Amino acid sequence: MRPDITGRKSHHPNSTIEPDALSIDEFCARHCISRRLFYKLKSEGLMPVTFKLGTRVLISREAAAAWRAAREAATQTANSAA
Secondary structure, rough: OHHHHHHHOOOOOOEEEEEEEEOOOOOOHHHHOOOHHHHHHHHHHOOOOOEEOOOOEEEEHHHHHHHHHHHOOOOOHHHHHH
């Protein structure tokens, strides 16, 4: 579908501007995980908070950073308990 029809702005591949929110696919690609794993972990409460904008489901930059920090802390806790 063309971006001018959906209202979505296309991302310029050489842009240095970081988006403020990521789609599920973008989040998964950045974190090298599959959509399947994303939804499995989401059902377990282990994925970042999402929000809807129209029909799109997005993850804010802040939520992604908080998720990474939480995963790192959980790993350190597990490693120190072992």
